[in-house]
Amino acid sequence: MRKRFTRPTQVIHKGQAVSGAYLVTDGQLRVFTYTPQGSEATLYFIRPGETCVLALNCLFNDLRYPVWIESDADTAVDIIPGPLYRRLFECESAVQDLTVKALSTLVFRLMDELEQIHTCNLDQRLANFLLSNASAQGVLQMTQQELAGHLGTTREVVARLMQGFVAQGLVSTRRGAVTVVDTVGLARVVNPSDCIF
Amino acid sequence: MRKRFTRPTQVIHKGQAVSGAYLVTDGQLRVFTYTPQGSEATLYFIRPGETCVLALNCLFNDLRYPVWIESDADTAVDIIPGPLYRRLFECESAVQDLTVKALSTLVFRLMDELEQIHTCNLDQRLANFLLSNASAQGVLQMTQQELAGHLGTTREVVARLMQGFVAQGLVSTRRGAVTVVDTVGLARVVNPSDCIF
DNA sequence: GCTGTTGTGTAGCATTTGCTACAGATAGAA
DNA sequence: TTCTATCTGTAGCAAATGCTACACAACAGC
Incomplete structure (x- = not known):
């Protein structure tokens, strides 16, 4: 069925x-x-x-x-x-x-x-989530509210972290979507002591 | 083998x-x-x-x-x-x-x-861990360092929480072991909004 | 008993995260 | 256009947790 x-x-x-x-x-x-x-x-x-x-x-x-x-x-x-x-x-x-x-x-x-x-704090987990779930073009169609749900946190926290990423030139945001700009940079956020096995 | x-x-x-x-x-x-x-x-x-x-x-x-x-x-x-x-x-x-x-x-x-x-904070998870792992007599043979390892936190935090429990008369501690005194009370710590499914 | 090792209690501070509140931005509908 | 709902940016404070540092207690071996 x-x-x-x-x-x-x-x-x-x-x-x-x-x-x-x-x-x-x-x-x-x-x-x-x-x-x-x-x-x-x-x-x-x-x-x-x-x-x-x-x-x-x-x-x-x-x-x-x-x-x-x-x-x-x-x-x-x-x-x-x-x-x-x-x-x-x-x-x-x-x-x-x-x-x-x-x-x-x-x-x-x-x-x-x-x-x-x-082993990771939220910014690492968020970076990881973005990298894992963005399309081939680096776009992730998702509101910050949804992102927060996926990570078990709240919208404001996601917004805060997002702003951090934007300030570092790692992603760009618009209503309802995020675009990964600097994949390598984001990976470095996740990685410093290798939290993915 | x-x-x-x-x-x-x-x-x-x-x-x-x-x-x-x-x-x-x-x-x-x-x-x-x-x-x-x-x-x-x-x-x-x-x-x-x-x-x-x-x-x-x-x-x-x-x-x-x-x-x-x-x-x-x-x-x-x-x-x-x-x-x-x-x-x-x-x-x-x-x-x-x-x-x-x-x-x-x-x-x-x-x-x-x-x-x-x-869904739970550390004191709830600790209480839950104690309840789940204590012997029938309510004794858990484990150092605070080990407890911390089980919960993914540090010894000091466990010590702090433990003191809270002791102050409330829920458990008693001694070197290398914890004894659950008030099972029902501990369960209430875990439970207020039912975090075990 | 003394001594070294391991475990515990405690304090204080830094960081992270959660929560409240509000202002502005964007998109869609009327 | 205007209105409305939804989404985002931001600030500030509260709470939880992590980290450092040290004193003391319990136990083991000598």
Whole structure:
């Protein structure tokens, strides 16, 4: 079964039961939590070709969904019903591989994220986020509010850091987007003691 | 093959190639990274019956080990060589299940950790750590330095928070150990806006 | 007992981050 | 155009955390 979201949509909310395996074919899903103050913190993205590992988790362990998921605009998702997926997993080695690979990838992403939080301060994490998520032309279509959500901080802080980057000539900002100007310079912000493994 | 560590030992260091699947049968392993300042930050523990998922990851994806691992005193580990494990995974559904379960569990732990970092401040995380890791009698045999490592902070901060807890009559401290006195009170520190899911 | 090592308590300051508040800028709708 | 909603820039203060420095306490070995 395929679902298509034309605009940002809440796909799953915390506590909900999981209906099946989600396979993103287009666009992206965002997995996030809320802070007590109500601001969002992105845990990770699910991109085309990837599946929602948490949904798999919940399927295999009969758990309720532990976080929120929201779709980008223009996102398509294939949904494989839970029981079917479990049957497939038992006999299809391709499905097994896919499952394990997906889980592995996520584990690495989460550990990377954790390590970053422990070892980098916000400007490094922001720089890293910009570098990782900007298009080939260096453009990132995202408001500062959204950026703040991805980093688990607030808009003002992002604005402050952004101004710092602008002052150093590393990026340029405009309403709803950031452009990376000096990739190498930004990388130096992230890097001084190598916080990406 | 079984290995036994009678004293805290560096089992794997970052960048090392992985030789096989590690199955903890006794004691525990600690997976951690270093901050630029040289202090440690624990990512998670591997307890008896569990396997080192990162090692699995590395096996399946031919990666080098991304973090450090250290054993507790008195820890026993079964090591299944990589190629053998991969063969087993292909034909034994029990091994498949074990693998997926192990990965799933870790994903949840990491997400929990991430969520905690985003939503709780240090005193809540410390309180939570004490509650989760104290023995049935409420005793936790650990120096403040080690506690700091587990939370990714420094000894002084732990000492400060600890004093707060002592002042509130929640715990008592002595050299190399902490005793939880008022479990309910500590839980209230963690809880006010429910940061454990 | 003495001595060295390790762990703990405490203080003070620097830095980072969060929060409040408001002004100006930009884009879209009417 | 004007109005409105949203986004951004900025300032200033509060709180949390990190870092340095030192005194004292507990334990181990001699």
